[in-house]
Each structure stands twice: as structure tokens, then as C-alpha cells.
Amino acid sequence: MWNSENIELLKQLWSRGQSAGQIAERLDCSRSAVTAKLQRLGLRRAHKPPTSKPMILPARSTKSSDAKHSRPMRRAQKKAKREEYRQQALYEMLAQAVKNTR
Numbered sequence: 001m002w003n004s005e006n007i008e009l010l011k012q013l014w015s016r017g018q019s020a021g022q023i024a025e026r027l028d029c030s031r032s033a034v035t036a037k038l039q040r041l042g043l044r045r046a047h048k049p050p051t052s053k054p055m056i057l058p059a060r061s062t063k064s065s066d067a068k069h070s071r072p073m074r075r076a077q078k079k080a081k082r083e084e085y086r087q088q089a090l091y092e093m094l095a096q097a098v099k100n101t102r
Helices: 004-015 020-027 031-041 067-101
Strands: none
Touching: 004 020, 004 031, 020 031
């Protein structure tokens, strides 16, 4: 499989920047075979330089409407609703008890 012609073609395609998958298609072999041969030959890609235009993300807002700050308020509101529900349930149970005693 790996004759001198294929090895030279492998080196040329790799130096041009083609991927191991693209080289494998060209040589009619598996991608794994190409990556193994590249490792045995000691061929590696150089690290990519950082992009010239890095993506800059906007700063997070510190307003009270931020999700972090509104989450405790939501929990407090839910807790208050639970307490109101419990109180209402107690009144209903008390009313039922009064009806049953008559």
C-alpha cells in the first residue's frame, strides 16, 4: 500500500494543507491509515495562528433584570404563593370541619 509514490503524494498533499480524510479519498485508503503513516513519518501540522479578528463578546449587564438577580425574586414569589395556598387550604379544611360538626 505505502510505496514511494504514495508516500511522496501523501507528503505533498499534507504540505498543501489537505486533511487526512481528503488524502485518504485521493489514495483510496482509510483515514486511519493516513494518520498512522503521518505519525510514523513524523509529519504534524503547525499550530494555527490566532485569528486577526477575534470575536469580542459584549459585557454582561449588571441590571436588576439580569437572570441571576431575578431568580431569587422568582423563588421568593413562588414561596409566597405556596404560603398563601397553604393558608387557603387551611381555611377550606376549617370550613369543611365546621360543616361536618353541625
